[in-house]
Amino acid sequence: MSLAGEALPPHQEVTRTALIVDSDEALRERLLPAIRRALDAGENVLMVVPPDTERVVRASLGDQAADLARSDTRLFYQRLRFTFQTFRRYLEQQHAAGQRVYIVAEPDIPAPVRNSDGSGCGLSVV
Secondary structure, three states: OEEOOEEOOOOOOOOOOOOOOOOHHHHHHHOHHHHHHHHHOOOEEEEEOOHHHHHHHHHHHHHHHHHEEEOOHHHHOOOHHHHHHHHHHHHHHHHHOOOOEEEEEOOOOOOOOEOOOOOEOOOOOO
């Protein structure tokens, strides 16, 4: 991957993970360990999630919750192009500062996820 046309050094690899969560308990069991590892490793953690998800995460992290950064989903998820530009700018700033970053993003989808035939697929996107 490159940022601003420059290749990232090998020690600055990009890892992407998708997580589908169907309950607060699943959120605590699956996401919290990854956030704790990132914080323990000194990475900046940016959360772009709805308030309900933020409350669960912060309540579960205890004192480490103070180390989380948060951005309002309305600022990020306006239009797809704007979303990519906003994340890219944030990542470029963090890269320029030599900082590894862990991003937790949850699009706030107002309608149920639908299959191509219009039927509901029963998934929540996190």
